[in-house]
Amino acid sequence: MPEEALENKMVIKDLSMYYTDFKAIEDVTFDVPARRITALIGPSGCGKSTLVRCLNRMNDLIEGVRVEGEVVLDSENVYQQGFDTIGLRRRVGMVFQRPNPFPKSIYENVAYGPKLVGIKDKEELDFIVEDSLKKAALWHEVKTILRESGQNLSGGQQQRLCIARVIAVQPEVILFDEPCSAIDPVATQLIEDLMAELKENFTMVIVTHNMQQAARVSDFTAFMLVQEQGQPGRLIEYGDTNTMFTNPSDERTERYITGRFG
C-alpha cells in the first residue's frame, strides 16, 4: 500500500446523527480511501450500521433523523442542501445484512438498476446481467436458471445476487452492512474472496461484528464504541488494519480486539 499515494473517495467529518432527540453517533471523523476496503467494527449497538447508512443517506427513510457534520464524496458534501440523493445511491451502492433479492427472477433482479436509469435494449441488458453475475462469482451457478425466482437461491447465493444487483449499476462505492451475518462459513469465505477481487474497481466499506473478518478483508479499520448506555457511539480509533490489530494505540481497542469485551 505505501507504494502509491492514497486518494480519499469519501471523507466523514465530525458526523453526528440523531433519532429525534436521541444522539446515536457523535463527532465521527475518518477517511474512506479509494479502491480499498474500510472496516467498521465495534460491539452491537455502537452505531456502526447507523453510520454506514449515513454514507448513502438511507437514514433519510426514517422519520425524525437528523444529521450534523459532513459526508464528503469526491469533494462534495452529500448532506448539502439540494444534493441529489437518488444519484448518490446509484454511486454508493449497498449490500444488506439479510440477503434481500426482490421476488423477481434472477435476471430481473440484476436488471433492476439498469432499467431504472432507462436502459431498455435487450442485448445491452443481457450483457450487463451476465457481466455483473460473473463479477459477483455467481454466473456459473445460475446461468441456466436466470428466469427462476431469486428468492429460491440459497442464502449465500442470494447475497451474491444482491452484490451482482449492486454491481450492475456500476457504483463507485459499495457499502456492506454485516453482509455475512446471516450466511454460513463457506458462503462467507466466497464473499470475502469476492470482495478482495472487487477491490480493483470499487471502494468498499464493510460493517462487521466479526473481528477476524475485518482483519482478513480490510485495509483500514475504524473502531466504534458506546462508552456507557444512553451515550452516543463514538469513533475510538481509526487506522491501518494491520497496525490496529497488532499494535492498537487505544487501550479500549486492544481490549475489544483481544476479546475482553463486546
Added chain:
Amino acid sequence: MRARGGEAVTGACFKGHAFADRENRVKVVMLACASVAILAILLIFLFIFRESLPSIRELGVKNLFFSTDWRPNVADPKAGHYGMLTFIWGTLLTTFGAMLISTPLGIGAAVFIDQVAPDSMARVVRRGIELLAGIPSVVIGWFGLILLVPAIARVTGTSGYGVAAASLVLVVMALPTITTLSAETLKSLPAELKEASVAMGATRWQTIYKVLLPSAREGLLIAVILGMGRAIGETMAVQMVIGNARAFAVSPFARTSTLTTRIVTDTGEASGIFRSALFAQALVLLLIAMVLIILIRVISRKREAA
C-alpha cells in the same frame, strides 16, 4: 375432530381429572359455537335451494336464469314470466363499475397510508376510512339519492337513476374494505424490499410501482375480491339510486335493478312460483359469493406456496 379429541384425553390424563374435565367442557362449548355457524350456513343453503327448486323445475334453467323476460303476475303467479338475466346483468354491471373506480382509489389510498403520508397524517386517514366503513348503507344511499342522482341528471340529461349512480354509491361501500386490506398487505411486506430498491437509486414512485405493488399482488387481489363481495351483496344503498326498473341496462344512465334490489322490491307481494323465482335469485347471489371465496382460497394458497 374425533382424533383430536382422543389426543386431548390422553394428554389430559397426565394433568389430573379436574383439569381434564374443565378442558373437555371448554372444548364442547367451542365445538358448539363452531357448529352453530356451520349449521347456519348449511341451513341457509339448503333452505334457499329448496325454495328455489319449484321455479327451476317449472320454468327450466333457460327461462329462469338466461331470460330477460321478467313479468311477474301477483294475482296468478303461474301466469307470470320470471327471467332474471336483467338483474344478474345489473349486479355484474354495477359491481364492475364500482370496482373500476374503487380498485385504483383504494390501492392508491393504501399506498398513501403506508408509504407516502407521515405517520400522524396516515393515522387520520386510516381513522377516516374506518369511520366510512361504519356508516349505515341507508345513509350512504340517502346521500346518493339527494346529491348524486340530481348531479348525474344535470350532467347527462337523464333521470339520474341507474347503474352509474349505483356504482358510485358502491365505490363508497367497497372503498374501506379495499383500502384497509391493501394497506395491511403493504405493511406486511418486509422492509428489506423497500430498502433494497431505494438503495439502488430508485425513487419512491419507482419503488412503489416496480417492487412493492408487484410483491403485494396476491394480497391486493384478495382485497379487491372482498371489496367486490361487499359491492355484490349491498342492497339498500343501491336500491335507493338504481331506479328499480325491469329493463335490461344498455346505458349506465338507464334505470334497472340488481339481484338484491329486485328481491327487496318484490318480496312483499310475491307468492308461489314468483316467490320461488326470488329465491332462485338469492341462490345466484350465494353462488357468486362462493365463487369469490374459492377464488380467495386459491390465491392465498398460491401466495403461501411462493
